[in-house]
Amino acid sequence: MISKQTNVVILTGAGISAESGIRTFRDSNGLWENHRIEEVATPEGWQANPQLVWNFYQQRRRQLLEVKPNQGHEALVSLENHLQNFLLVTQNVDDLHERAGSKNLIHMHGELAKLRCEVCSHVEEMMEDEHLQETFLSCSKCEGRLRPHIVWFNEMPMQMPEIEKALSECDVFIAIGTSGHVYPAANFLHMARRHGAHTMGINLDPPENVYFFDEFIQGKAGEILPMLIEKWTQS
Numbered sequence: 064m065i066s067k068q069t070n071v072v073i074l075t076g077a078g079i080s081a082e083s084g085i086r087t088f089r090d091s092n093g094l095w096e097n098h099r100i101e102e103v104a105t106p107e108g109w110q111a112n113p114q115l116v117w118n119f120y121q122q123r124r125r126q127l128l129e130v131k132p133n134q135g136h137e138a139l140v141s142l143e144n145h146l147q148n149f150l151l152v153t154q155n156v157d158d159l160h161e162r163a164g165s166k167n168l169i170h171m172h173g174e175l176a177k178l179r180c181e182v183c184s185h186v187e188e189m190m191e192d193e194h195l196q197e198t199f200l201s202c203s204k205c206e207g208r209l210r211p212h213i214v215w216f217n218e219m220p221m222q223m224p225e226i227e228k229a230l231s232e233c234d235v236f237i238a239i240g241t242s243g244h245v246y247p248a249a250n251f252l253h254m255a256r257r258h259g260a261h262t263m264g265i266n267l268d269p270p271e272n273v274y275f276f277d278e279f280i281q282g283k284a285g286e287i288l289p290m291l292i293e294k295w296t297q298s
């Protein structure tokens with residue numbers, strides 16, 4: 064199914080990082096690490112209680128220092144190295160794909176390891192010792208308050224034009240570890256299909272949009288991806 068010339072777009076969600084020890088969203092009754100989503104993942108939540116939101120994301124960042132990429136992340140790096148045209152789009156805000164070695168990567172929902180100025184929108188990398196601070200940090204350009212570089216509910220996902228272009232050109236689209244509940248990511252499958260791509264889903268439970276995939280494999284990404292990708296890259 065896949066040769067060196069095949070143009071592949073991958074979408075990943077929380078499921079790919081589950082085997083590294085990061086909890087997925089929808090297995091926790093609408094709570095994210097014991098917080099209501101509206102409290103910690105909306106612009107209104109940030110306005111209402113910035114300290115709570117700041118502490119919450121600092122906690123998520125500290126967690127990143129304790130986890131490692133798994134075999135699923137690593138298999139996707141082998142696939143990228145094998146192909147001429149490859150794009151990995153992730154809904155995850157962790158940095159496990161880049162730590163595994165993925166290069167052509169879009170974080171459509173932002174990145175835990177970055178901060179953005181509320182005033183001038185300048186984006187800064189967070190330093191490792193700053194992972195521990197519970198005091199706000201300010202922008203190195205304008206002194207404005209930095210907010211998490213995270214796409215909250217009701218905010219626009221990042222790099223959508225590039226993602227849509229890649230979906231319109233791909234031969235194969237594969238969604239991994241995502242429940243298919245959150246738009247616009249859940250719509251990528253339909254966009255790729257409309258342009259004639261072959262579509263594949265890999266997930267522990269059947270996702271919301273399971274019936275629209277040409278192929279669906281049920282199981283753990285960290286077990287399925289190494290086997291599949293080894294087969295593809297050796298043929």
Ligand code: APR
Binds near residue numbers: 155172242245268
């Ligand atoms: N391998 C493959 N799939 C897995 C694994 C695994 N080891 N473990 C869990 N899964 C699957 C679950 O069955 C579930 O369908 O991963 C999916 C994770 O779904 P969600 O928790 O809904 O995560 P995701 O689809 O990434 O959520 C999308 O919602 O809250 C927002 O912005 C947040 O990016 C997130 C978006």
